[in-house]
Amino acid sequence: xxxxxxxxxxxxxxxxxxxxxxxxxxxxxxxxxxxxxxxxxxxxxxxxxxxxxxxxxxxxxxxxxxxxxxxxxxxxxxxxxxxxxxxxxxxxxxxxxxxxxxxxxxxxxxxxxxxxxxxxxxxxxxxxxxxxxxxxxxxxxxxxxxxxxxxxxxxxxxxxxxxxxxxxxxxxxxxxxxxxxxxxxxxxxxxxxxxxxxxxxxxxxxxxxxxxxxxxxxxxxxxxxxxxxxxxxxxxxxxxxxxxxxxxxxxxxxxxxxxxxxxxxxxxxxxxxxxxxxxxxxxxxxxxxxxxxxxxxxxxxxxxxxxx
Numbered sequence: 650x651x652x653x654x655x656x657x658x659x660x661x662x663x664x665x666x667x668x669x670x671x672x673x674x675x676x677x678x679x680x681x682x683x684x685x686x687x688x689x690x691x692x693x694x695x696x697x698x699x700x701x702x703x704x705x706x707x708x709x710x711x712x713x714x715x716x717x718x719x720x721x722x723x724x725x726x727x728x729x730x731x732x733x734x735x736x737x738x739x740x741x742x743x744x745x746x747x748x749x750x751x752x753x754x755x756x757x758x759x760x761x762x763x764x765x766x767x768x769x770x771x772x773x774x775x776x777x778x779x780x781x782x783x784x785x786x787x788x789x790x791x792x793x794x795x796x797x798x799x800x801x802x803x804x805x806x807x808x809x810x811x812x813x814x815x816x817x818x819x820x821x822x823x824x825x826x827x828x829x830x831x832x833x834x835x836x837x838x839x840x841x842x843x844x845x846x847x848x849x850x851x852x853x854x855x856x857x858x859x860x861x862x863x864x865x866x867x868x869x870x871x872x873x874x875x876x877x878x879x880x881x882x883x884x885x886x887x888x889x890x891x892x893x894x895x896x897x898x899x900x901x902x903x904x905x906x907x908x909x910x911x912x913x914x915x916x917x918x919x920x921x922x923x924x925x926x927x928x929x930x931x932x933x934x935x936x937x938x939x940x941x942x943x944x945x946x947x948x949x950x951x952x953x954x955x956x957x
Contacts, residue, residue, distance in 0.1 A: 658751075659721060660771075661723070666724030670771075675952035675956040677776065679712065679777060681758035683941065684730075684733055685758040687937070688937075691734070709949040709953055712771070712773060714764050716755065741760060744796045761778055761795075761800065762797050762800035764776055765806045769805060773806070774805070775806070775948050775952040776948065777947075779814075779940060780814040783798060785818065788818060799829070807879045808879070809881045809951065811882065812884075815844040815845055815900060816904070816925075819851060830877060831878060833854045834854075834856065835855070835856050836857065839856050840853060844885070844937075845940075846885070846892060847887060860950035883947050891932060906920075907920055
């Protein structure tokens with residue numbers, strides 16, 4: 650059973666999320682593209698359920714966000730989560746097409762940008778993901794820059810990730826974030842992470858070493874009236890990482906393949922991730938799952954600290 654959130658926008662909270670909102674409990678938003686576009690069934694369902702369990706274990710409530718038949722769902726019960734994990738042909742929704750999917754009664758999975766919009770609309774302040782999008786390599790020719798960066802500059806949600814996806818131009822991504830006034834905080838490390846790797850070779854703009862400190866930083870931003878989101882980069886656990894030097898070899902090969910096959914637009918990222926999965930004999934996916942779980946844990950801790 651779900652409850653309508655608004656008489657106008659077709660948006661529904663799961664019973665668990667509605668109850669959490671009613672009692673002021675901490676909530677962590679989760680995207681859904683990692684379920685529909687990140688890995689095949691049933692591994693995608695097992696990962697989604699594991700992430701939700703981790704968030705509950707840390708004292709927060711998970712809210713996986715997706716559009717199903719034109720309804721924006723804030724939180725999915727187990728039956729809807731399993732159905733989404735088996736859905737074929739779901740749209741990949743960002744700022745440009747989130748409203749389109751709702752208006753046209755389509756089914757779609759939310760990217761970082763769309764999840765931030767939905768979370769803010771639902772009053773959820775913390776969001777856990779894998780890695781954000783950013784400036785693609787060669788963007789000076791293709792102008793391929795993710796809407797995630799613009800969303801971080803305008804929407805007041807804390808995004809916990811393992812850094813920008815390593816297939817991107819990370820230095821340019823950090824430059825854009827700085828230009829747009831987005832605080833970039835690395836958790837308990839002075840090095841900015843690179844998704845599968847703990848160290849991108851770049852120094853993090855800011856560093857904090859506790860969820861309480863991150864929550865306090867956000868509280869001061871609120872008091873100052875500073876708009877926009879915060880990016881919290883959480884390095885993948887050391888035992889799960891793949892060294893940056895090794896990953897750069899696989900990424901270079903994947904980029905060459907994408908150019909050869911004339912891959913463009915929204916198809917680029919899933920193509921590269923699938924190619925890297927095959928080049929690493931599945932290691933990249935195992936690391937991806939580990940970092941998502943690690944981010945969910947930290948996001949829950951931040952949400953609890955904010956609530957306190």
